[in-house]
Structure formats: C-alpha cells, structure tokens
Amino acid sequence: MGEWKLINANQAAAHAARLARAAVIPAYPITPQTTVVETIEEFIHEGIMDAEYIRVESEHSAMAAAIGASASGVRTFTATSSQGLLYMGEVVFWAAGSRLPIGMVIVDRAVGPPWNIHTDHQDAMSQRDSGWIQMFVSSAQEALDSVITMYKVAENPEVLLPFMVCIDAFILSHTYMPVNVPDQAEVDSFLPTYRPPHWMLDPDLPVDMGNLVMPMEDYMEMRWSIHTSMEKAKELLNQISREFAERFGRDHGGLVKAVDLEDADVAIVSLGTLSSEAEYALKRIDTAKTGLLKVRMFRPFPREEIIKLLKDKDVVVVLDRSISFGHSGPLAMEVRSALYGIDEAPKVVNFIVGLGGRDVTYKDIVSMVNFAIKVPEDEVFPCYWYGLKDRIRSLRLKGVI
Amino acid sequence: MVLTIKDLMSRERTYLPGSASCPGCGASLAFKLASKVLGRNTVYVVPACCFSVIQGPYPKTCINAPLINIAFAAAAACASGITRAHKITGRKANVVVWAGDGGTVDIGLQALSGAAERNEDMIYVCYDNEAYMNTGIQRSGSTPQKAWTKTTLGGKVQPKKEVPLIVAMHRVPYVATASVGYPMDLVRKFEKASRMEGFRYIHILSPCPPGWGMSSNKTAEMGKLAVDTCFFPLYEIEHGKLRVTVKPRERKPLKNYLLAQSRFRRTLSEADVEELEKEVVKKWNQLLELEKLDRIV
Amino acid sequence: MSESKEVEMVLPISYPSPGAMGKTGIWRVFKPVIDLSKCIKCWQCWLYCPEDTVVMEGDHPKIDYEYCKGCGVCKEVCRAGAISMIREGG
Ligand code: SF4
Ligand code: SF4
Numbered sequence: 001m002g003e004w005k006l007i008n009a010n011q012a013a014a015h016a017a018r019l020a021r022a023a024v025i026p027a028y029p030i031t032p033q034t035t036v037v038e039t040i041e042e043f044i045h046e047g048i049m050d051a052e053y054i055r056v057e058s059e060h061s062a063m064a065a066a067i068g069a070s071a072s073g074v075r076t077f078t079a080t081s082s083q084g085l086l087y088m089g090e091v092v093f094w095a096a097g098s099r100l101p102i103g104m105v106i107v108d109r110a111v112g113p114p115w116n117i118h119t120d121h122q123d124a125m126s127q128r129d130s131g132w133i134q135m136f137v138s139s140a141q142e143a144l145d146s147v148i149t150m151y152k153v154a155e156n157p158e159v160l161l162p163f164m165v166c167i168d169a170f171i172l173s174h175t176y177m178p179v180n181v182p183d184q185a186e187v188d189s190f191l192p193t194y195r196p197p198h199w200m201l202d203p204d205l206p207v208d209m210g211n212l213v214m215p216m217e218d219y220m221e222m223r224w225s226i227h228t229s230m231e232k233a234k235e236l237l238n239q240i241s242r243e244f245a246e247r248f249g250r251d252h253g254g255l256v257k258a259v260d261l262e263d264a265d266v267a268i269v270s271l272g273t274l275s276s277e278a279e280y281a282l283k284r285i286d287t288a289k290t291g292l293l294k295v296r297m298f299r300p301f302p303r304e305e306i307i308k309l310l311k312d313k314d315v316v317v318v319l320d321r322s323i324s325f326g327h328s329g330p331l332a333m334e335v336r337s338a339l340y341g342i343d344e345a346p347k348v349v350n351f352i353v354g355l356g357g358r359d360v361t362y363k364d365i366v367s368m369v370n371f372a373i374k375v376p377e378d379e380v381f382p383c384y385w386y387g388l389k390d391r392i393r394s395l396r397l398k399g400v401i
Numbered sequence: 402m403v404l405t406i407k408d409l410m411s412r413e414r415t416y417l418p419g420s421a422s423c424p425g426c427g428a429s430l431a432f433k434l435a436s437k438v439l440g441r442n443t444v445y446v447v448p449a450c451c452f453s454v455i456q457g458p459y460p461k462t463c464i465n466a467p468l469i470n471i472a473f474a475a476a477a478a479c480a481s482g483i484t485r486a487h488k489i490t491g492r493k494a495n496v497v498v499w500a501g502d503g504g505t506v507d508i509g510l511q512a513l514s515g516a517a518e519r520n521e522d523m524i525y526v527c528y529d530n531e532a533y534m535n536t537g538i539q540r541s542g543s544t545p546q547k548a549w550t551k552t553t554l555g556g557k558v559q560p561k562k563e564v565p566l567i568v569a570m571h572r573v574p575y576v577a578t579a580s581v582g583y584p585m586d587l588v589r590k591f592e593k594a595s596r597m598e599g600f601r602y603i604h605i606l607s608p609c610p611p612g613w614g615m616s617s618n619k620t621a622e623m624g625k626l627a628v629d630t631c632f633f634p635l636y637e638i639e640h641g642k643l644r645v646t647v648k649p650r651e652r653k654p655l656k657n658y659l660l661a662q663s664r665f666r667r668t669l670s671e672a673d674v675e676e677l678e679k680e681v682v683k684k685w686n687q688l689l690e691l692e693k694l695d696r697i698v
Numbered sequence: 699m700s701e702s703k704e705v706e707m708v709l710p711i712s713y714p715s716p717g718a719m720g721k722t723g724i725w726r727v728f729k730p731v732i733d734l735s736k737c738i739k740c741w742q743c744w745l746y747c748p749e750d751t752v753v754m755e756g757d758h759p760k761i762d763y764e765y766c767k768g769c770g771v772c773k774e775v776c777r778a779g780a781i782s783m784i785r786e787g788g
C-alpha cells in the first residue's frame with residue numbers, strides 16, 4: 001500500500017502533515033526548514049490539502065498562532081530550526097503550559113554565532129525542559145511515520161502535550177531517499193479526526209486559559225500534571241508505535257530501538273542520524289562485541305529502557321551532537337543519571353561530535369569505541385571532544401582526543 | 402442600528418463585577434463598554450498587560466467569554482491562529498485582541514503589523530494607559546512627551562508613537578481612536594467595527610488613576626478632557642477615508658488636562674505647556690487636513 | 699507510578715464567576731449613595747461605571763455594594779447631583 005517516492009525528510013514531513021490533516025499551519029521560513037513549508041504550500045495550491053496556511057512574520061508568531069489555532073480545537077502543525085526555535089522559545093513553553101497538542105518538526109541546525117546552517121542538536125536541546133515531547137529520527141521514512149504517530153500520542157486525553165519531531169539538517173532534510181507515502185485512507189484509519197477536549201475557546205462554554213495563578217493555588221500542581229502526562233506519553237508511544245508497525249509494516253522502534261544489543265559488551269547510544277552511522281559502524285568494530293541503542297524519545301526520557309538494556313554492559317559510548325557547556329553532552333547526562341546507583345554500572349564514555357555539521361563517519365565511531373574501551377574507569381572525563389582540528393589536538397589537552 | 406444606553410444595559414454581561422482592577426480603571430470601563438457591544442459570541446486574546454491581572458486569579462475569572470492569555474509579543478499572532486481555525490471549523494465569532502499599549506506599540510508591534518498586513522479577520526483593541534502600568538509605571542512608546550514615569554523621571558523626551566496611523570498605512574478596512582470619556586462614540590465605533598470584516602483596529606485612551614497621578618473619580622473627566630483639548634483626537638479611518646468623529650466646539654486649554662495629572666504636573670514648566678499646546682494645535686490642524694483628502698491611504 | 703490510576707489533569711483553565719478577586723466592595727473608602735428624589739434616570743452613572751456595579755432596579759439605578767469599588771466616577775458624571783460619596787463606616 002502507499003506510494004513509493006524519492007523525497008527528502010522535509011518533504012516526507014510535509015506529506016505527513018497533509019496525511020494527518022493538519023488544518024492550520026503557521027510558519028516562517030528558515031534554512032533548512034523551508035522545503036517543509038514550501039511543500040505544504042504546493043499541496044494547498046494544488047488543492048490536495050485543505051488547510052489554512054498562515055505566512056506569519058516570525059517564529060514567535062508562528063507558535064503563537066499555532067497556540068491560538070490549537071486552542072480553538074483544530075490540528076495544528078509548524079516547522080522551524082535553530083535560531084527560529086530559539087526565537088520561538090517563549091511560546092514553545094507557552095504551548096506546553098497550555099496543554100495544547102501542537103505538532104512541530106525541528107530541522108536541527110547549529111546555533112550562531114557564527115552563522116552555520118548545518119546540523120547539530122543544540123537547538124532542540126535548548127527546549128528540553130519546555131514540556132514538549134521530543135523525538136529524534138534517523139531517516140526520511142521515520143520522519144514521515146513519526147509525524148503521524150506524533151499526533152496520536154500528543155492528542156491522547158491523558159497526554160495533551162505538544163510534540164516535536166527532530167530531523168538532522170541536510171543529512172535528512174535535503175537527502176533524497178525512497179519513502180513510502182501511505183494512502184490517506186490508511187492514515188485516517190490509524191489517526192482519527194482530532195477530538196479536542198471540552199475546554200477549548202468556545203463561546204458556548206467560556207473558559208479563561210492561562211490567567212494568573214497564585215503560589216498557594218495550582219501552579220505547582222499544573223507542573224506536576226505535565227510531568228505525569230509525560231510518563232503517560234512513554235507508555236503510549238511504545239504502544240502506538242507497535243500499532244503503527246503492525247498496520248504499516250514498518251518498525252522504527254518505540255522510545256528506543258536496540259540493534260545487536262542483547263549479547264554485546266559495548267553499547268553505543270545516540271540520537272538522530274548518528275545512530276544510522278553507528279549502525280553501519282557496528283560490523284567494523286572488532287575489539288569488542290558492540291551493539292547500538294538508538295534513543296528516539298528524548299523527552300520523556302526512556303529511563304527504564306536505558307536501565308534494562310544497558311545495565312549489564314561493560315562500556316557505554318554516548319555520542320552527543322550538542323554540548324551543555326561546562327559539563328558534558330546532554331544525552332550522556334541522562335544516560336549517566338539513569339544508570340546511577342546500579343551495582344557494577346557500566347563505564348559511560350561521552351563524546352562530543354559533529355557540532356555545526358562536522359562530518360562524523362563510521363570510522364570515527366569505530367575509533368571512539370576503541371578509545372572508550374581502553375580508557376581506565378577512574379580516568380573517564382565528563383566528555384571527550386572528538387574530531388577537533390590537529391591544531392587543537394596537538395596541544396594534548398585533557399578531554400580532547 | 403445605533404445602540405442606546407438602554408440597549409447596552411439590556412445586554413448580557415461579559416465583564417463580571419469583582420475584578421482585580423484598581424478603582425476607576427479606564428481599561429475596565431473600556432472593556433465593559435466594548436464587550437457589551439461585542440456580546441458573548443466573542444473570543445478574546447490578552448497578552449501581558451493590566452488585563453492579565455484584571456481577570457482575577459485562577460480558578461476564577463471575571464471575563465464571561467472565552468479568553469486566552471498569551472505571551473507579551475504575540476497577541477495578534479495568536480488571534481490570527483484563532484481566526485484561521487474558525488475558517489476551518491466554520492465558527493462565526495468575533496476574534497478580539499485586548500492589549501495594553503506596551504503589548505501593542507512596543508513588544509507586540511511586529512505581530513500587530515503582520516496580522517494587519519495579512520488583513521486577518523479580527524478586531525485589535527489597544528487600551529492605552531500610556532505606560533507599563535502593570536509593572537509599576539515605566540515608559541512605553543505610547544507615553545506622551547513630558548510625562549513622568551519611573552523610567553522618565555524628568556519627563557519623556559520623545560513624543561507618543563502614532564500607532565493608529567501606522568496601522569492605517571497597512572490599508573486595513575477600519576482604524577479608530579476612542580476614549581472612555583466619550584463612551585457612546587466608543588460604542589458606535591465598536592458597533593461599526595463588529596459589522597465589518599478583515600483587520601480592524603481600535604485604540605482607546607484609558608485613563609489610569611495610579612499611573613497618571615489622579616484620583617480614581619477623574620477617569621471619565623480626563624478621558625473627556627483629552628479629547629476636548631485636542632490632546633487625543635477621536636477619529637476613524639474607514640477604507641482609507643479619515644473622519645474626525647468628535648470636534649470640540651471650542652478647544653479647551655491644554656493645561657486643564659495636563660495639570661490635573663501629577664505625571665505632567667511634576668515635570669512641566671509653563672514654557673513646556675505652551676510648547677506642547679503648539680504641538681497639539683499643529684497636529685490637530687494636520688488631522689483636519691487629512692480629513693479633507695478622499696483617502697489618506 | 700506503579701499502578702496506572704486515572705490521574706486528574708491539572709489545567710491552566712479558569713471559569714467565569716463574579717467576584718474573581720473576592721468581594722471588592724470591601725475595598726471602598728467612600729460609598730456612592732444615590733438620592734432617588736434627585737435622580738433624572740439619565741443612566742450616565744451606569745454608562746461610566748468601570749465595574750458595571752450600577753444596576754437597574756425597577757426603573758431606577760441601584761448600586762451593587764458587594765462589588766462597587768467606590769471610585770466615585772458615577773458621582774462625577776451625575777449631572778443631577780443625585781450621588782454623594784459617604785465615608786465608609788462613618
Ligand atoms: S494600573 Fe491603571 S490600567 Fe492598570 S488596573 Fe490600575 S487603573 Fe487600570
Ligand atoms: S447619573 Fe445621576 S441622575 Fe443619572 S441615573 Fe445616575 S443617579 Fe440618576
């Protein structure tokens with residue numbers, strides 16, 4: 001079923017928004033997100049998509065308009081990247097605080113200055129604590145399928161949280177891959193029409209959304225409620241992903257996807273397209289039995305899966321395409337905190353790689369794994385910078401390999 | 402149809418008593434009047450401003466209509482999302498932004514301009530109390546020249562930003578100024594706006610007792626004097642045609658208005674009053690010239 | 699959470715109610731009192747009251763003291779001089 005097309009992940013995401021029947025799409029252009037919204041424009045222009053496209057004047061306005069539309073009870077989609085996401089940041093938090101199941105694609109791009117349009121995850125990581133569900137994908141097909149799944153999770157009455165699907169700039173956004181674009185009927189039967197909750201902006205049942213709340217009133221309870229719904233989203237994502245796999249015959253995994261992990265001694269953990277490269281690297285590592293854990297869901301964080309799948313490993317190699325300056329990679333922080341307190345917990349070695357689109361090849365991954373195996377447990381640095389220029393490497397500084 | 406006071410009195414309340422506004426709040430008076438005209442079938446969008454507080458705290462609200470609070474800079478954008486969603490759902494309702502001057506002329510100007518340029522179907526209302534009052538009286542782009550605020554201790558140097566005219570230059574169907582001192586003029590403008598489609602903008606001078614340094618009973622009087630001195634002229638621009646809606650038979654001396662408010666009293670010399678008066682007369686005459694044109698845009 | 703109970707969603711949603719800020723009548727320092735013998739029923743007091751606390755009772759105006767904040771605007775706009783401001787508790 002469906003139709004095979006040679007498209008990139010941006011176009012795949014646009015197809016998904018169309019198939020999900022997103023009805024209001026406010027967007028502002030930013031490289032490399034533009035082809036998402038241009039493709040949607042084409043769909044609307046050709047009459048194959050029935051949606052209101054709001055060509056807003058900024059990303060801040062894009063998310064504000066998405067909030068207005070979603071609060072009026074319609075399915076809403078937008079896409080942005082990098083500076084755009086940062087500029088949008090205030091209202092990104094507002095969307096989650098308002099409990100609106102808005103869907104968004106982030107085409108992950110480095111943050112300036114200096115200007116850099118290539119991929120890393122610094123933009124998405126900046127919104128880690130916004131209350132959005134965050135998923136990273138590693139192929140155009142997975143981007144399409146995840147955008148469809150996204151609404152089913154986000155709109156669940158026990159979740160009601162916005163959802164962002166993160167795709168790596170250029171590596172996915174501009175690379176053409178064969179993608180199966182499902183039929184509308186298939187998608188409709190998987191993702192029913194959006195049924196908004198009763199507390200929407202409706203003159204027949206007036207509510208006031210987001211007015212002032214005093215410290216002794218429910219502010220903290222509302223935050224707790226978001227946290228609880230995140231937990232619910234974990235359960236649901238696994239379940240809905242299985243359902244998707246059964247219906248569409250494509251299994252991208254749930255919160256995580258394990259590859260050759262079961263009897264491995266070393267595990268690579270990564271997000272986005274680094275996972276694809278790591279998968280390719282696996283067969284080329286001859287120093288230890290190595291498997292891969294693709295982390296798809298970053299928020300809510302798959303703590304239980306991490307513990308279950310990694311606790312018996314000797315070495316866990318975490319590749320981060322972003323950096324929490326002054327500490328380590330964000331993914332490594334989460335993995336370490338999940339494994340903390342476990343008897344004979346694995347050695348966790350973190351590498352900062354590929355910032356600003358610097359290439360990370362399978363050979364790099366092989367050499368990082370080999371380094372990680374050898375580094376003595378009591379000498380492990382919070383993070384190692386891998387792939388810096390010789391000029392820096394020749395200084396032989398700690399934490400630079 | 403021209404609404405009378407009796408008509409308004411018979412209308413359902415959107416603004417329920419027991420709000421958090423200061424006694425004599427011009428913004429509340431403006432909302433009471435506007436919401437009587439707009440009726441219950443109206444969705445409101447409120448950015449950060451006094452009205453974020455006036456609604457009252459969770460879990461109650463004194464606004465008996467659907468309302469969404471949104472970030473400071475984002476009101477017109479949020480309303481754009483609502484009005485487009487209505488196109489999808491087929492709902493017919495007024496979409497009204499209710500924003501202060503900071504959220505309109507400063508931080509919200511980008512979103513306002515975007516929505517105006519797209520001619521989004523909404524009524525954007527700026528209730529202008531001429532400073533950031535909610536945060537404790539700081540200067541905004543809408544603060545008049547010479548007015549004291551906590552960030553213009555010697556009086557503001559620059560003149561007030563002319564946002565109604567800026568909005569008019571977007572060629573929107575309707576722009577009007579109004580004052581709570583002329584309530585029936587205000588009512589008539591809302592009536593007219595609510596019968597039109599596209600982007601409509603109403604800028605209401607809303608006296609603010611604590612911010613202006615006057616007692617709470619002066620709200621109506623100051624709202625009226627601002628117009629009678631030509632300090633804040635009332636006009637409307639319908640499809641580009643400007644019309645002054647209130648022309649004082651005899652312009653009152655500006656000092657009657659300025660010296661009744663301590664925000665001016667504390668900074669003004671006699672020479673300043675003269676200077677400002679000249680400016681007011683000049684701008685008033687310019688307005689009368691604009692009125693003679695077939696269309697100003 | 700070990701058992702999956704239906705948990706309550708705590709939403710940032712408020713519902714309309716008079717007295718959102720409490721009985722604002724207690725804020726009053728001065729109380730507007732209408733002398734109905736002078737009242738010409740012009741309804742200017744209703745028109746200008748920022749709180750919508752002038753109500754019609756029968757054919758005459760009445761003040762909702764539960765919520766009237768005592769701003770005195772109604773007194774100022776009453777051309778018949780029918781409203782006086784009386785100190786509360788005085
Ligand atoms: S500060 Fe001024 S505008 Fe704000 S509530 Fe008080 S009177 Fe109204
Ligand atoms: S303004 Fe005065 S005269 Fe007019 S209705 Fe009110 S109390 Fe009566």
Ligand code: SF4
Binds near residue numbers: 748768
């Ligand atoms: S004193 Fe103020 S609040 Fe009370 S009735 Fe008169 S105008 Fe309304």
